[in-house]
Amino acid sequence: LDRWIGNAVPGYEDAINFFSGVLEGYGVRTETQRFQSGTAWAVNICGYKDGFVAPDEWLVFGAHFDIAPPLVMTPGPDIPGYGTRVGAYDNTAGTSMILETAESLSKIDTRRTMVFCLWSSEEEGLWGSQSFTNDVPDGITVTNYVNLDMMGINWPGDWVLSCYIGPEVDPDSIDQKEMYGLAEWIGAGEIGLEVQIERGWAAWSADGESAMWSDQYEDTVAIYESPTARSDHQPFQENLGTITMGWNGVVDGYPCYHRECDKLSTMESYMV
16 A cells, blocks of 8 residues: 655555565566665666576566555545555556566566566656666667556456557558567467457547547457557657557546545456
8 A cells, every 4th residue: 555656655665575575486586776866766676587598688577566646635545536545457457467477477488588577656757667768787678568557447348458559650550560460469369359359440440549548348459559658668669769568448537547446346346
């Protein structure tokens, strides 16, 4: 609880210690990275599983573990207002998925190094991921970045599962053809979502990206290149030129976005 950024917030440090311990328990090399000298506002927790062929090429998985802090403190956890003590959807869900991914993939030997990161300070302006991308060691190439932010209220419920790819260069063409093709191959070829992806393409073409984040659609998975970078994939695109892929569901159409009602029970009610 209370994973708000700041040196005086005990929940922030508790979260850092907890997540570090979880990653260490998976047997990956774990680092707690503190940035911005004198204040340490940005703190990232990253676990590294070194590749056996190209260890200097990194595939990074990331999600922000911080939650939106209250602008004005309210007297209880159920009082409506801006900010949250739990942030189940934004972004405890994404944080949990990164930990699940790290636990699974840490058991697999890969040619490239896999990095599993939990960013702080996304809500303050992507401080954690910005700091990470500004501090990548010399000789390291981040080949791709996968972002998980606001996951869990999406297909197979009546909300779009968005798979957004970037950077987009030309809005009239597919710029990242290899990544786009990979997403379609996994979704349609391996999981059998041909119909859902076709519906997603039609919905995105007709209604645009913002509708994917707000409106209800039945049985829809949308794969598209996104001109919008409002989460931790932005610094990877802009600072490193990395091709990124992200996953999310309803965003602006979620009434508990950055609110105290953002709890697991709310998520479950959406997905009944």
